[in-house]
Amino acid sequence: MPELPEVETVVRTLAPRLCGSVIARIATTASRVFRGRQKEIEAALAGKRILEVRRHGKNILIELGTRLLRIHLGMTGKLLFDPVNATHPRATLHLRNSQARVLVFDDPRHFGRFELIEDVSALALGPDPLEISPSEFTQALHARRGPVKSLLLNQAFLRGMGNIYTDESLFQARIHPLTPACAVPPEKAKALHEAMRRVLLEAIEQGGSSISDYVDAEGREGAFQSQHRVYGREGKPCSRCGEVIRRIVVGQRGTHYCERCQPAPRGIRSPVAGAK
DNA sequence: TGGAATGTTCGGCT
DNA sequence: AAGCCGAACATTCC
Known part of the structure; x- marks a missing residue:
C-alpha cells in the first residue's frame, strides 16, 4: 500500500x-x-x-x-x-x-x-525526493552503477519512492529501468527529477493510489491509480505511443515500461519473454 | 496451483 | 569496503 x-x-x-x-x-x-x-x-x-x-x-x-x-x-x-x-x-x-x-x-x-x-x-535514509535539488540528484545518480530502477527504490539513496511511483517517473522521463544510474544522461537525470516531483505531488493531491485495498485513516480511497501510465498496465497500449506495455523483473520487483518510449540504452538488452 | 503483490532486512559475494 | 543481489518474512488474491 x-x-x-x-x-x-x-x-x-x-x-x-x-x-x-x-x-x-x-x-x-x-x-x-x-x-x-x-x-x-x-x-x-x-x-x-x-x-x-x-x-x-x-x-x-x-x-x-x-x-x-x-x-x-x-x-x-x-x-x-x-x-x-x-x-x-x-x-x-x-x-x-x-x-x-x-x-x-x-x-x-x-x-x-x-x-x-x-x-x-x-x-539513515537518503534525501526526500521532493526536497533534493536537481543538481544534487544528478550528481548522486552518476555516482552509482546499478540499474536506475533499483537505485530509486533504495531508501538509503532517496526516501519515499516505491514501485508504483518509480515506474511512473521513469516512464515520464523516458528512461529504461535497466539503465545503469551513471549512464543516465544529465538532461534525462534532470527530467527524472522533474518527473518524480510531478508524479508525487499529483499523487498526493489525489490522495494516493488505491490499487488493492489502500485507504487513509478515515477509510477513504485514493484516486491516482486512474492516472497510472505503466504500473499495472502490462499488455495494454501505451497511452503515449500505442506500443504494448511490458513487464520485466528488476531487483526482484515487477517493472512496467514502454519499450518504444523508454528504449534500452546501448549495451542493455531487455529481457525477452520466453528467454532464460 | 503457482505466482505476484504498494516493502524492508539480512547474509553473502565482489 | 561499499555496493549489489537474492532469500526470507506472511497473507491474500487470481
Missing part, C-alpha cells in the same frame, strides 16, 4: 485528530509488530502526549517529546480510526483527549513495524 504519497495522505488524516491527544495505552495482539522490546515500548507510550505527526520517507513519525514512535506500514499496513474496518488488527492505540477513541493498526501480512527511536538520523 504505502509509498510517499500514501504515507503523506495518511499523515494528513492522522495529524488533526492525534495532535494534542494522549496515548492511554497500546494493546497488542501480535508482538511481531514491535521492533525492539515490547514491554519497553508499551511502557514508553503509556500516558504520553502526541505533540506532532509527520512523515519521513515512508515512515510515520509520532512526536512524543522525549522520543519518536516510528510506524512503518510495510506492504499492507493500515491505520484506521474505525476498528470495524480492521480485518487483521495487530495493535490498538487507546487515546484520551481526542476526537478518536482508538487508532487501530491493521496489517494482514505482518510487514509493518512500530519502533521507538531517538532521532530520525537513526533511520
Whole structure:
C-alpha cells in the first residue's frame, strides 16, 4: 500500500485528530509488530502526549517529546480510526483527549513495524525526493552503477519512492529501468527529477493510489491509480505511443515500461519473454 | 496451483 | 569496503 504519497495522505488524516491527544495505552495482539522490546515500548507510550505527526520517507513519525514512535506500514499496513474496518488488527492505540477513541493498526501480512527511536538520523535514509535539488540528484545518480530502477527504490539513496511511483517517473522521463544510474544522461537525470516531483505531488493531491485495498485513516480511497501510465498496465497500449506495455523483473520487483518510449540504452538488452 | 503483490532486512559475494 | 543481489518474512488474491 504505502509509498510517499500514501504515507503523506495518511499523515494528513492522522495529524488533526492525534495532535494534542494522549496515548492511554497500546494493546497488542501480535508482538511481531514491535521492533525492539515490547514491554519497553508499551511502557514508553503509556500516558504520553502526541505533540506532532509527520512523515519521513515512508515512515510515520509520532512526536512524543522525549522520543519518536516510528510506524512503518510495510506492504499492507493500515491505520484506521474505525476498528470495524480492521480485518487483521495487530495493535490498538487507546487515546484520551481526542476526537478518536482508538487508532487501530491493521496489517494482514505482518510487514509493518512500530519502533521507538531517538532521532530520525537513526533511520539513515537518503534525501526526500521532493526536497533534493536537481543538481544534487544528478550528481548522486552518476555516482552509482546499478540499474536506475533499483537505485530509486533504495531508501538509503532517496526516501519515499516505491514501485508504483518509480515506474511512473521513469516512464515520464523516458528512461529504461535497466539503465545503469551513471549512464543516465544529465538532461534525462534532470527530467527524472522533474518527473518524480510531478508524479508525487499529483499523487498526493489525489490522495494516493488505491490499487488493492489502500485507504487513509478515515477509510477513504485514493484516486491516482486512474492516472497510472505503466504500473499495472502490462499488455495494454501505451497511452503515449500505442506500443504494448511490458513487464520485466528488476531487483526482484515487477517493472512496467514502454519499450518504444523508454528504449534500452546501448549495451542493455531487455529481457525477452520466453528467454532464460 | 503457482505466482505476484504498494516493502524492508539480512547474509553473502565482489 | 561499499555496493549489489537474492532469500526470507506472511497473507491474500487470481
